[in-house]
Every structure is written in structure tokens, then in C-alpha cells.
């Protein structure tokens with residue numbers, strides 16, 4: 001069926017294509033039973049593109065990504081391409097997509113399914129039902145700031161330099177994403193920086209408060225220092241709804257939050273760019289995990305992180321909240337039935353393959369939809 005929703009699918013390498021096949025099963029179900037369809041184009045990225053075209057991302061694929069409403073990405077990389085110089089490696093394909101699509105807001109949900117609460121290193125009571133979202137600024141801050149480098153001083157010692165730098169527009173745009181998102185969740189934003197010791201943090205805090213007061217007075221805004229936030233995430237993670245923070249702190253806090261959930265195979269993510277005149281944002285959705293070469297081709301991978309990334313795409317790029325919820329409820333359902341891929345296997349549960357897990361999610365969707 002023709003559709004005005006353009007979706008670029010980039011399965012990539014290793015378990016990327018295996019997990020993506022299960023997502024396509026779900027997309028087929030929506031097309032057949034819900035008349036929700038996309039104009040899907042599939043292309044190569046990463047090692048697969050290096051083998052076919054000599055580059056991890058062709059200009060033509062880059063253009064397709066820019067022209068699409070959303071990009072769904074699998075994973076890239078593997079031992080076959082590890083000897084290549086850094087600039088020619090599979091991962092460069094992903095970095096180029098992020099850069100040229102100007103994806104400045106990285107959304108990392110930390111969601112603990114009841115059935116998996118025992119897989120966390122924290123006690124069940126602290127994580128069961130956890131549903132928080134970390135938004136990390138992705139294109140500014142200390143990873144990009146100038147001056148940077150390593151210099152030799154007159155006395156022969158050396159000095160390494162990186163610069164934490166943020167402008168008000170950079171802070172404003174990521175804060176707007178956070179407030180917008182909180183409006184669709186529990187309505188609470190915690191803005192995180194180190195305003196006590198960093199001027200860039202002071203500017204971050206002032207700007208967050210200004211945008212809140214002017215544009216989003218209905219959302220609850222609190223401020224927290226990054227070191228305290230790290231403690232609170234492992235002390236009482238359920239106090240948070242949306243956390244928004246800079247590139248460096250976000251890098252660390254999002255990995256901390258990820259570990260509360262217990263498994264890499266369950267974690268989706270989204271990266272969003274600026275909104276155009278129609279409100280549409282450039283967007284890329286991908287699981288947090290990599291290409292898992294150790295299990296690639298064995299029908300063992302957990303496809304749920306990629307499936308949950310697809311659900312995020314339905315919600316954030318296409319405003320299909322009901323459909324996203326159906327996918328998420330189906331994932332909850334199969335876990336409650338005791339189905340587990342090897343990475344999340346536990347005593348008394350039933351171990352299933354990648355394809356069995358994908359099929360079970362579709363069956364559950366059909367059952368839930370009646």
C-alpha cells in the first residue's frame with residue numbers, strides 16, 4: 001500500500017539483520033491488519049556496505065536518510081573489518097548519519113519489565129516497574145569543544161586539553177525535546193549539570209529554567225548536580241521521569257541507567273534532530289547493543305531491543321502511540337509467558353530463538369488486538 005511515511009531500514013552487520021527481520025514481521029502485521037504501512041527502503045551500512053561499495057555509507061544512502069521520515073538502524077561492525085584504519089571502519093557509517101542528520105538529542109529509555117526485574121543487579125523492589133528516559137545532548141559539549149589537543153610545554157611536560165562549551169541555542173533545543181517528551185509521559189523533567197563548579201553548567205541551569213518558565217510552565221522542572229544524579233540513579237531510580245543532560249554526563253548516566261535493566265538485548269534508543277516547519281524531526285532509531293559477532297548467524301540474538309526501537313519510532317516519528325503501545329504490551333506479554341532468548345534466560349523459563357521470539361511477539365499482538 002502506498003504511504004507518505006518514508007522509512008529507511010539499515011540492518012547492518014552481525015545480528016543486525018537477524019533482529020531487523022523480526023521487526024519487518026511486525027511491520028507486515030501492521031500493514032496487513034491495521035492498514036499502517038510505510039514506504040520502506042532497505043540499504044547497506046557498515047561492514048556490509050564496505051564489502052559491496054568500499055565505504056561504510058554511500059552518498060546515495062546518506063541522501064536517502066536525509067529524505068526519510070525515520071531511519072531504523074540495526075548494528076555495525078565485526079572482526080572482519082577491525083584491521084581497517086579508523087576512518088574506513090563500519091562505525092564511521094553510523095557517525096556520519098548522526099552528524100549529517102544533526103541528531104542532537106539522544107533518547108535512552110531505561111525500562112524494567114516486571115518479568116525481568118530479577119536480572120538487575122539492584123533489588124527487585126528498587127527497579128520493578130522502572131520507566132525513565134535519559135536525554136543526552138549528543139553533538140556539543142566537551143567531546144567537540146575547541147581548543148582541544150595535546151601540547152608540549154616549554155619544560156618538556158605535556159598538557160591534554162578539552163573544552164566544555166555550550167551555547168544557549170544548543171541548550172534550549174535539547175531542553176525543548178525533554179519538556180515535549182515529559183508532556184507525553186509523567187510531566188517531570190530533571191535537568192542535570194554541575195552548576196556548582198562549571199560555568200557551562202550555570203548557563204545550562206539558567207537556560208533550562210528560562211525555557212521552562214516561558215514555554216513549558218505546566219511541566220515540573222527540578223535541577224540536580226551530575227554526581228548526585230549518579231547516586232540517585234542507583235539509590236532510588238524510580239524518582240525520575242525524564243532526565244536531560246549534556247554529552248559527557250549523559251554518556252555516563254545513560255549507561256548507568258541501562259545497567260539497572262539487566263540486559264543489553266532489551267535496550268532501545270532514539271536520536272532526534274531539529275524540528276522542521278511541520279514539526280517533523282529527523283530521527284534515527286537503533287538498539288543500544290552492537291553487532292554481537294560472537295552469536296551472529298546462530299538465531300540466538302534477542303530481537304527485543306530492535307523491536308522496542310521500532311516502537312519508539314512509531315510513537316515519536318509517526319505519532320502512532322496506540323500502535324507503539326501494542327508492540328510494547330506484546331513484548332511484556334511474551335516475557336510474562338516465560339519466553340526468553342539465551343541472553344535473558346533464567347531458571348524455569350523457556351529458551352527460544354530469535355525467530356521464535358519475533359513470531360511470539362506478533363502472535364501476542366494479534367491476541368491483544370482481538
Ligand code: NAD
Nearest residue numbers: 075076077078264265289290291292293294295301302343
Ligand atoms: P555488543 O553489544 O555487540 O556485544 C556485547 C555482548 O552482548 C556480546 O556477548 C553479545 O553476544 C551480547 N549481545 C549484544 N546484543 C545482544 C542481543 N541482542 N542478544 C543477545 N546477546 C547480545 O558489543 P561488542 O561485543 O563490544 O561489539 C561488537 C561489535 O559491535 C564491534 O565491532 C563494535 O564496534 C560494534 N558495536 C556497534 C554498535 C552499533 O552499531 N551501534 C554499538 C556497539 C558496538
